[in-house]
Ligand SMILES: Nc1ncnc2c1ncn2[C@@H]1O[C@H](COP(=O)(O)OP(=O)(O)OP(=O)(O)O)[C@@H](O)[C@H]1O
């Protein structure tokens with residue numbers, strides 16, 4: 716499954732997680748795993764809308780696991796370790812007013828997934844990959 | 851706590867979804883910060899908030915939260931109502947502030963998440 720997200724477009728952020736949730740439900744994946752997976756995808760979608768120019772979500776749904784790749788064109792992340800710290804955020808006032816920008820997203824993705832990897836080129840974009848095994 | 855009891859105690863009304871007499875909530879969380887709501891391990895809770903936008907409903911959808919109470923007369927948009935209906939989320943509005951409604955529900959037995 717592939718989904719596109721435009722930077723700044725918060726009303727569409729969530730469409731990928733919503734479709735993935737439906738697909739996982741149909742596969743009878745347990746509710747706890749589904750929640751962990753879709754929370755991680757949603758956090759990643761919101762990050763594209765909040766911080767990047769445009770992005771793409773690709774989900775590979777397997778029998779026992781899901782792999783998700785969220786790649787964007789955007790400003791990139793200069794210091795990934797710093798970005799992972801709970802509380803670190805460069806979110807704009809607009810993003811904060813929408814209920815985001817607490818600097819908790821990346822650490823929450825890490826908490827909810829089994830494997831997570833971020834690669835980023837400043838000025839070009841960011842690719843976030845993660846994998847979850849259904850418990 | 852039944853949805854009907856929440857409606858009664860908070861002088862609230864339902865604007866999306868249908869209350870099921872089997873719905874029974876044990877805990878609630880009050881926040882305007884969706885970043886924080888997304889970190890909760892608990893599901894099937896009541897979310898009390900002063901935030902009224904589409905991201906609120908999306909957050910509830912992903913976090914398996916089936917009941918949302920908009921405090922202080924915050925109005926839901928048609929898009930919010932549509933998305934809530936689609937996902938079986940009960941959306942309610944109360945004229946009370948977050949502080950007041952949280953206090954009332956808490957003292958009537960609706961527990962905290964933290
Ligand atoms: N896709 C991205 N492109 C560019 N920068 C990013 C991206 N994702 C995250 N960042 C940077 O990393 C920081 C931390 O991200 P994180 O998701 O943890 O928090 P946040 O998005 O600021 O707030 P929250 O997720 O709590 O709403 C961001 O503020 C931003 O500076």
Ligand SMILES: [Mg+2]
Pocket residue numbers: 758761762816819820821
């Ligand atoms: Mg984020």
